[in-house]
Amino acid sequence: MSISSWKWLFLINVPLGIIALILAIRFLPANIAHDTKPRFDLPSAVMNALTFGLLITALSGFAQGQSLTLIGAELLVLVVVGFFFVRRQLSLPVPLLPIDLLRIPLFSLSIGTSICSFCAQMLAMVSLPFYLQTVLGRSEVETGLLLTPWPLATMVMAPLAGYLIERLHAGLLGALGMVIMAAGLFALVMLPASPSDLNIIWPMILCGAGFGLFQSPNNHTIITSAPRERSGGAS
Structure with missing residues (x-):
């Protein structure tokens, strides 16, 4: 941001995406051919786009001070479309949004904790x-340099957590990760009025390390708690 406009934050991803696509085509194995392929569920795709699109539009409109009548109408349409969307997903053998997997207690608990951790990180x-x-x-x-320790710590801790899954219980690793992340966030909340760089860096490292230690075992639990044939939907 100090050397160019904010647009480069998004434009820089274009060449990276092209490189990733080329590498994927080159090295990833081809899909196994099946005799019967499920048809694309167009109604579900349309309702999915409307549901989440209306939600984002309503929240954005509220933040920008738009008319409450317009926002209320958007939320009303959202509820109606969302109801039929969920109803359709529950009736399909291979739904676009696998809501039926939430009936599995371990799966739903892991999804809930994952949502909470991402919300804490994004906030x-x-x-x-x-x-x-x-x-x-x-x-x-x-500012960019002070924020960097968080993702770096996550990058280091995530593969280590994946290695530890085979030796320690995933629930124990995930709980430990959440405790470490919570400690880091608490340290950030308790920063002094004029903190030094070190005062900011070490809580950021704690947050990133805790997040990485939590996500790998939690994602492993999400996948393994669902039926094997539904692992794609679970992910």
């Missing part, structure tokens, strides 16, 4: 740049 990642720049007066470059 921190959205608010921290404003805090670092507006309150503490850090530059764009300094």
Whole structure:
């Protein structure tokens, strides 16, 4: 942001995406051919797009101060479309949105904890740049560098957690990861009025390490708790 416009944050992903596509075509194995292929469920796709599209539009409109009548109408249509969407998914053998898997207690619990962890991470990642720049007066470059320890710690801890899954219970690893992440978030909340870089960096490392230690075993639990033939939908 200090050397170019915000648009480059998105444009930089275009060449990276092209490289990833080329590597995937080159190295990933081909899909196994089946005698019968399930047909594309167009009604479910349309209702899915409408449901989540209306939700995002309504939330965005509320944040921008749009008419409450318009927002209420969007939410009403959202509820109606969402009802028929969920009803259709429950009646299909291979649904677009595998809601039926939520009947499995371990699966639904793992999904719930995953949602909570991502919400905690996103709330921190959205608010921290404003805090670092507006309150503490850090530059764009300094802000980016201070945020970097979180994803770096996640990158280091996630494969280690995947290795430990074979030796320790996934629930134990996930719980330990959540405790570490919560400790890091608490440390960020308790920052002094004028924190040093080190005061900010070590809680960020705790948050990233805890998130990485939690996600790998939790994702493993999500996949293994679903029936084998539904592993694609579970993921």
